[in-house]
Amino acid sequence: MQIFDEMLGTDGNVREVYSKLSAWFAQASPEVLSSRFSEAEAFFRRIGITFAVYGDAQGTERLIPFDIVPRMIAAKEWAFLTKGLEQRVKAINAFVGDIYGGREILRAGIVPEDLILQNPTFRPEMTQFRPAGGIYAHISGIDIVRIDAETFYVLEDNARTPSGVSYMLENREAMLRLFPELFAQHRILPVDDYPDKLLACMRSVAPKTASREPNVVLLTPGQYNSAYYEHSFLSDKMGIELVEGRDLFVRNSCVYMRTTEGPQRVDVIYRRLDDEYLDPLVFRTDSTLGVPGLMSAYKAGNVTLANAVGTGISDDKAIYSYMPEIIRFYSGEEPILKNVPTWRCRESDSLKHVLDHLPDLVVKEVNGSGGYGMLVGPHASKDELSTFRAKLKAHPEGFIAQPTLALSTVPCFVDAGLAPRHVDLRPFVLSGADRVEIVPGGLTRVAMKAGSLVVNSSQGGGTKDTWVME
Numbered sequence: 001m002q003i004f005d006e007m008l009g010t011d012g013n014v015r016e017v018y019s020k021l022s023a024w025f026a027q028a029s030p031e032v033l034s035s036r037f038s039e040a041e042a043f044f045r046r047i048g049i050t051f052a053v054y055g056d057a058q059g060t061e062r063l064i065p066f067d068i069v070p071r072m073i074a075a076k077e078w079a080f081l082t083k084g085l086e087q088r089v090k091a092i093n094a095f096v097g098d099i100y101g102g103r104e105i106l107r108a109g110i111v112p113e114d115l116i117l118q119n120p121t122f123r124p125e126m127t128q129f130r131p132a133g134g135i136y137a138h139i140s141g142i143d144i145v146r147i148d149a150e151t152f153y154v155l156e157d158n159a160r161t162p163s164g165v166s167y168m169l170e171n172r173e174a175m176l177r178l179f180p181e182l183f184a185q186h187r188i189l190p191v192d193d194y195p196d197k198l199l200a201c202m203r204s205v206a207p208k209t210a211s212r213e214p215n216v217v218l219l220t221p222g223q224y225n226s227a228y229y230e231h232s233f234l235s236d237k238m239g240i241e242l243v244e245g246r247d248l249f250v251r252n253s254c255v256y257m258r259t260t261e262g263p264q265r266v267d268v269i270y271r272r273l274d275d276e277y278l279d280p281l282v283f284r285t286d287s288t289l290g291v292p293g294l295m296s297a298y299k300a301g302n303v304t305l306a307n308a309v310g311t312g313i314s315d316d317k318a319i320y321s322y323m324p325e326i327i328r329f330y331s332g333e334e335p336i337l338k339n340v341p342t343w344r345c346r347e348s349d350s351l352k353h354v355l356d357h358l359p360d361l362v363v364k365e366v367n368g369s370g371g372y373g374m375l376v377g378p379h380a381s382k383d384e385l386s387t388f389r390a391k392l393k394a395h396p397e398g399f400i401a402q403p404t405l406a407l408s409t410v411p412c413f414v415d416a417g418l419a420p421r422h423v424d425l426r427p428f429v430l431s432g433a434d435r436v437e438i439v440p441g442g443l444t445r446v447a448m449k450a451g452s453l454v455v456n457s458s459q460g461g462g463t464k465d466t467w468v469m470e
Contacts, residue, residue, distance in 0.1 A: 004148045004408040005420055006071070017074040017469060020185045025069065025411075025418060033068070036178050037413055040066050043174050048229065064167060065462030067412045070175060070182075071423065071444045078189075078440065078468045081144065081152065081427065084336035086436045087327060089140045089429045092159055092314045094330040096136040100126040100310060110325050115346075119319075120367060121160075121312035123275060125282060129299055131308045133205045133433035138306040139198070139270075140429040141165075141442075144337070146408040153340045153405070155424060157320055160312040161272050164457070165428050166230035168443040169194060169237070171465040187470040189440035195237035197430055197437050198270075204432035205304050206267040214267040217241045217257060219248070221273050221289050231272050245273075250293030253300040268304045275309050317400045318344055318366040341403060345396040354401040355392060358385055361401045362453075363392070376453060378404050407453055412446060412464070422447045424455050425466065441466030 004010065007018040014022045025033075044063050073081075098105050099116050100123075106113045116122055141162030143155040172191050176183060199216060206214030220231040222244050235242035247258055248266065256263035271278065277287040279294040297303045313319060319326075321342040327335045343350035343361075354361060358377055365373040375388045392399055409420035427442035444466045445455035455461040 002148075003406045003420075004146065006146065006408050006410045006423075009149065017072045021070065021072060021182065024182055024185070030417070033413055033417075036068050039178055040068050040174050043177065044170070047170065064457050065446075065448050065460075066171065066174065067421075067446055067448075067462055067464040068175075068178065069411050069413055069418065070179075070465045070467045071410050071425075071441075073441060073466065073468045075469045080336070082438050084152070084154075085142055085427055085429050085438055087331060087333065087336050088142060088154065088157070088323070089137060089431055089436060091323070091327040091330045092140065092157060093134070093136050093431060095326050096159075096308070096311055096314055097130065097134060098330075099313065101128065101130065105326065105329055108329065110329050111319070111322050115316075115318055116313065119313055119316060121275075121310070121316055123310035123313075125295060125299075126308070126310040131205075131298075132207055132301070132304045135205055135431050135433065136308040136311050137314065138201055138205060138308075138431050140431070141426045142429060144425045144427065145340075145405060145423075146425075147406060148408075152337060154320075154323070154337050155340060156317070157314055157323070158426075159307060159314045161274065161307065162426070162428065163227045163230055163272075164426055164443040164445075164463075165194060165439070166233040167457075167463050168428070168439070168441070168466070169233075171443075171463055175465045186467065189468045189470055191439055191441060194428070194439050195234060197439075198234070199238045199240070201430040201432040201437070202268045202270055202304075202306055204434060205306065207301055207304060215257075215265060216268040216270060217243045217248075217266050219243055219245070219269050219271040219273055219291075221277070225272070227272065234270075240270075245288070245290045248291045248294075250291060250297050253293075253297045253302055255291065255294065255297045255303045266303060268306060270306050275312060278305075278309065316366050317342075317364050318346065318397075321400060340405065343401045345392055345399040345401060350401075351392065351396045354399075355389060358389060358392075360404060362404055363388055363399055363401045366398055366400055376404065379453075404453070410444075410446070410464075412448075419450065421450070422453050422455065423464075440468040 009015045044066055105111050137159035139162055141158040145153050145155050202216045203214045217240055218235040232242055249256055255266040257266050276283045278290040280287045280290055281292050282295045298305055321344055324335045324339055343354050345351045345354055361377045363375040407422040410423050411418045412421040423444050423446045425442055425444050428439045430437045444464045446462045446464055447455045448462045
């Protein structure tokens with residue numbers, strides 16, 4: 001399997017975008033590199049940036065591994081990616097709006113009706129309700145992998161509550177401290193204005209009833225959530241209140257925040273809480289994390305939820321397989337960014353192919369995330385293959401399968417020096433009432449083990465800074 005090295009390229013020569021970086025690391029002594037690595041670890045330990053690794057015998061909270069070698073993306077490459085990302089996210093918003101509205105795509109037979117209406121992420125409560133600005137996925141994280149010099153694939157769409165942007169911002173802060181001389185040699189697009197852009201995006205979709213500057217809050221499940229660091233980090237950078245469900249209440253179909261100076265009206269809620277926990281009067285009755293009556297205020301048009309309730313339907317991996325058709329249907333254009341070839345196990349011919357080639361494929365749960373519930377066939381044991389074979393036969397509709405991709409590699413600092421490791425990229429796309437903005441680069445996630453293809457932080461993967469050239 002041919003693997004594309006992003007620094008060396010197919011001819012073995014250093015690609016132009018990496019030339020200065022390669023020269024610097026070539027002359028840097030092992031002692032200097034080890035010192036910078038130790039400084040990076042001390043920086044992240046000091047600020048307390050952690051992530052939960054569920055099932056980790058050493059404990060649930062740990063530092064996310066950070067690699068000190070930045071990933072480089074040329075300006076021309078980034079221009080191509082941004083066009084594809086904007087096209088894709090606009091199609092996602094049109095799709096979600098349609099399935100809760102006229103359902104034209106279902107009537108046209110592009111997407112099977114049962115795949116939508118019987119999907120556990122479909123929220124019938126959103127039917128015939130159009131949120132402010134007609135925007136559903138205000139914040140999207142689109143996972144991209146690279147195969148060769150010209151080919152990028154979208155691996156997943158994340159439009160529910162995409163995470164990881166705080167690590168992108170902290171990675172840049174760490175690199176600015178550690179390698180000022182490298183920054184002086186490159187013209188790198190900034191990422192530190194993301195919180196300001198996010199706040200502007202939130203305010204742009206506030207209910208028009210607000211006659212003052214819209215009040216935005218960030219709703220968190222609380223300190224025991226695996227991404228709580230990010231919640232507190234973003235609320236601080238945006239200059240908004242971090243609230244839990246108990247801090248909010250609904251009166252006369254309006255949302256208020258409890259403060260020491262009395263109730264304060266809330267216009268926009270950037271929620272990092274899944275749909276089913278938002279309102280115990282509508283969804284899970286046992287939820288203590290949400291706000292009773294929140295959906296009534298939302299549907300009355302008196303508060304905006306970002307992302308909108310029901311956007312999880314576009315995260316479904318079976319829906320993902322229809323994204324090329326979805327883009328064509330709503331834009332009339334050919335997809336700029338390709339999908340990974342995907343077999344829908346709900347279809348008998350596809351299921352047969354998957355069962356016949358299971359050791360060569362990656363199998364994912366259609367509603368899975370974070371790398372959980374996934375089989376990587378080439379790295380699976382006989383017992384794991386047998387278990388998944390039984391799962392597929394029992395519930396084929398719950399899975400999709402894809403070929404094992406030769407993900408590109410980038411150089412990483414390891415004990416033996418620089419070595420290639422597989423990576424993906426999660427750019428963050430902001431969709432406001434008047435524009436779509438894309439953070440230059442996003443979060444590069446890296447498989448820290450040699451040969452591993454699993455980059456998820458929840459599965460032991462690490463991160464690195466992503467440098468997009470001007």
